[in-house]
Amino acid sequence: MIQMKDIIPKEMFKILACPVCKSDLEYNKDKTKLICTKCNANYPIEEGIPILLPPEMQKQ
Numbered sequence: 192m193i194q195m196k197d198i199i200p201k202e203m204f205k206i207l208a209c210p211v212c213k214s215d216l217e218y219n220k221d222k223t224k225l226i227c228t229k230c231n232a233n234y235p236i237e238e239g240i241p242i243l244l245p246p247e248m249q250k251q
Contacts (some may be wrong), residue, residue: 197216198222199236199239209227209229209232211232212229214228215228215229216228216234222236223235227242232245235249
């Protein structure tokens with residue numbers, strides 16, 4: 192798998208927020224998920240698209 196420097200364009204990343212608590216998001220170590228800096232909710236990135244569904248609505 193090829194690692195990209197930034198999966199999500201910086202302009203888009205700046206406006207993303209956690210749908211649960213509205214705090215900032217950051218990449219996990221492998222840049223496969225976004226993690227909320229406040230409530231620690233995880234959001235997967237699939238094919239370069241962040242899936243910002245609240246955790247209880249994500250498929251398991």
